[in-house]
Amino acid sequence: MSDATEDAATEELVCEGRRERLGDLLAFVDRACARAALDPDVAFDVRLATEEAVTNVIEHGYAGGPAPGPIALRFHHDARQVVVTIDDLAPPFDPTAIRPADPSAPLEQRRIGGLGWHFVTRVMDDVRHEHRHPRGNRLTLVKRLGATD
Amino acid sequence: MDIVVEQRAPTTVVRITGSVDGLTADTLMTTLQQQIDAGNTRLIADLSGVTYTSSAGLRALLATVKQARSAGGDFRLAGVLPPVHKVLEMSGFTTILKLYPDVDGAVASYPA
Amino acid sequence: MSTPTRPRKRVALVIGAGSVKCAAALGLWKVLKREGIAVDMVVGCSGGSLYAALMALGFDAEGSEALTHSLWNRDVTKRRDYASMLGAFLPKLFRFRGHFGMVHGEPLLNALRRGFGDRTFADTVLPLYVVATELVSGQQATLSSGRILDAVRASIAIPYIWSPWEVNGKLMLDGCLSAPLPVDVAIKEGADVILAMGFESPYPRRIRSATSYAFHVNSIYTNNLFRANYSFHNLAHHADILPIVPDFGEPVNLFDTHKFAHVIACGAQAAEEHVPYLRQLLAEPASPGTPSAATPATSR
Numbered sequence: 352m353s354d355a356t357e358d359a360a361t362e363e364l365v366c367e368g369r370r371e372r373l374g375d376l377l378a379f380v381d382r383a384c385a386r387a388a389l390d391p392d393v394a395f396d397v398r399l400a401t402e403e404a405v406t407n408v409i410e411h412g413y414a415g416g417p418a419p420g421p422i423a424l425r426f427h428h429d430a431r432q433v434v435v436t437i438d439d440l441a442p443p444f445d446p447t448a449i450r451p452a453d454p455s456a457p458l459e460q461r462r463i464g465g466l467g468w469h470f471v472t473r474v475m476d477d478v479r480h481e482h483r484h485p486r487g488n489r490l491t492l493v494k495r496l497g498a499t500d
Numbered sequence: 501m502d503i504v505v506e507q508r509a510p511t512t513v514v515r516i517t518g519s520v521d522g523l524t525a526d527t528l529m530t531t532l533q534q535q536i537d538a539g540n541t542r543l544i545a546d547l548s549g550v551t552y553t554s555s556a557g558l559r560a561l562l563a564t565v566k567q568a569r570s571a572g573g574d575f576r577l578a579g580v581l582p583p584v585h586k587v588l589e590m591s592g593f594t595t596i597l598k599l600y601p602d603v604d605g606a607v608a609s610y611p612a
Numbered sequence: 613m614s615t616p617t618r619p620r621k622r623v624a625l626v627i628g629a630g631s632v633k634c635a636a637a638l639g640l641w642k643v644l645k646r647e648g649i650a651v652d653m654v655v656g657c658s659g660g661s662l663y664a665a666l667m668a669l670g671f672d673a674e675g676s677e678a679l680t681h682s683l684w685n686r687d688v689t690k691r692r693d694y695a696s697m698l699g700a701f702l703p704k705l706f707r708f709r710g711h712f713g714m715v716h717g718e719p720l721l722n723a724l725r726r727g728f729g730d731r732t733f734a735d736t737v738l739p740l741y742v743v744a745t746e747l748v749s750g751q752q753a754t755l756s757s758g759r760i761l762d763a764v765r766a767s768i769a770i771p772y773i774w775s776p777w778e779v780n781g782k783l784m785l786d787g788c789l790s791a792p793l794p795v796d797v798a799i800k801e802g803a804d805v806i807l808a809m810g811f812e813s814p815y816p817r818r819i820r821s822a823t824s825y826a827f828h829v830n831s832i833y834t835n836n837l838f839r840a841n842y843s844f845h846n847l848a849h850h851a852d853i854l855p856i857v858p859d860f861g862e863p864v865n866l867f868d869t870h871k872f873a874h875v876i877a878c879g880a881q882a883a884e885e886h887v888p889y890l891r892q893l894l895a896e897p898a899s900p901g902t903p904s905a906a907t908p909a910t911s912r
Contacts, residue, residue, distance in 0.1 A: 370522075373523055374523050377521065377522075377523065391583075392583065395552060395583045398552065399552075399554055399587070402521055402522055402554045402556075403554060403555060406522050406554075406555075406556070466555040466558065466559075466591055467554070467555035467556075469590070469591070470554070470555060470587070470590060470591075473590050562848060565850070566848075566849075566850035567850070569802070569804075569850040569851070570850045570851065592796075592841075592844050592848075593848075595752060595796035595797075595800065596796050596799045596800055596845070596848045596849075597800065598800055
């Protein structure tokens with residue numbers, strides 16, 4: 352089911368959006384960061400944002416449906432920036448607009464709506480969400496290189 | 501992620517190495533929970549070998565600290581590396597958890 | 613190892629930022645004394661640090677009230693610090709010091725000297741934690757050693773009004789910049805039941821001076837931070853946080869020192885509402901499986 356391809360500076364992994372594939376998705380990001388020879392701090396931020404974002408798709412995007420759909424994770428790297436793109440076929444869902452769902456729920460039981468999403472926006476320089484036609488979402492995470500933070 | 505549990509009276513030191521993330525958080529939480537259930541509520545996590553954590557890892561830490569405190573103990577962190585510290589700080593966790601530079605300091609922080 | 617048992621729940625009193633409104637803590641203090649409910653630690657921020665320190669030093673409510681009147685009056689803010697302002701607005705001519713305050717710090721310092729002298733944290737009868745904010749790093753700082761005067765002066769260093777204060781070699785600003793209601797300190801220090809007396813700052817109807825503008829802006833972000841932090845602390849705590857938010861029925865502003873009696877009465881009233889539940893909480897065992905029922909010790 353997974354299919355990794357590689358060209359000059361863009362790599363892609365497509366897999367099922369279920370918890371069991373989180374390991375593959377994270378391993379893919381780790382390898383891509385290593386190949387790009389990213390500074391460890393930058394690699395940390397990229398991995399963190401990617402983990403939180405794909406977890407979001409798995410646990411929210413596909414949670415309501417009968418079966419999980421695919422996730423396409425793309426890693427692009429050039430001299431100026433790292434761009435991680437996450438495509439899914441889940442119902443329209445804008446994590447940039449979500450609020451903590453249930454403020455009375457214990458924090459450790461709440462999902463990315465709170466903490467995880469906070470991390471994504473804190474560690475990346477630019478975060479964009481768009482609806483794709485005819486369905487699905489695209490999330491674009493940008494980390495600029497050489498920026499102070 | 502690897503976990504080694506060591507009793508250092510009056511505390512229990514849980515040495516964790518690797519990544520505490522969505523893949524490993526459940527295992528960590530189970531291990532820590534077992535210690536609390538066994539009455540070892542004065543817990544210390546030696547995080548000097550932990551290079552990465554995400555919100556999933558923090559959920560495990562928070563669930564543990566709340567259980568340990570409810571049972572009359574505490575859960576303190578030792579040897580937190582800078583990237584992990586950054587995550588703890590971003591989430592406000594440094595204000596509610598006690599952190600020590602090393603395990604010896606954390607052990608000494610508990611009354612004998 | 614056997615399960616550690618605790619004789620009773622540890623009670624923390626946290627007094628948040630709120631200038632004159634913080635005197636409401638004295639009303640709460642009176643109620644706790646009357647009920648014989650012991651407090652194991654006090655935490656204070658900004659104006660709240662003043663009352664936290666007095667309680668920790670063993671002053672009773674009446675003594676604190678009397679002292680409040682002599683500490684807190686218009687003399688404390690009357691004198692403008694023109695040198696500091698010139699330095700801020702004409703930095704080349706008058707050398708900017710890296711920070712400034714519009715109000716001269718000397719009268720404030722004299723008032724604090726009357727209250728605290730050279731007493732240190734070691735002189736307290738209850739553990740005391742005073743929250744300030746490091747100017748350079750922006751980090752919350754929890755002060756628990758050294759001179760109480762220094763800690764309180766740092767904790768009430770309202771931005772733009774009073775200059776920051778140096779403690780342990782670091783310049784410190786008002787604690788309300790990082791933790792207007794520092795419940796987190798009580799959580800970290802092992803409190804079970806947390807009595808959290810917090811205040812939202814009223815907004816003035818008219819802004820007629822640079823100082824009232826500065827106060828207004830401070831109030832906006834303090835109020836917002838107060839709400840955001842409080843929800844996080846609630847989620848993070850393993851036991852009960854009792855929010856004690858007095859209803860003053862009217863705006864209480866920074867220099868409404870003639871309202872002290874009213875403020876204290878409102879604090880007592882807010883506390884009364886929590887007494888039955890607090891009693892119930894303290895009567896429960898401290899931890900699951902710990903049979904020892906709580907017998908609240910007599911408060912000091």
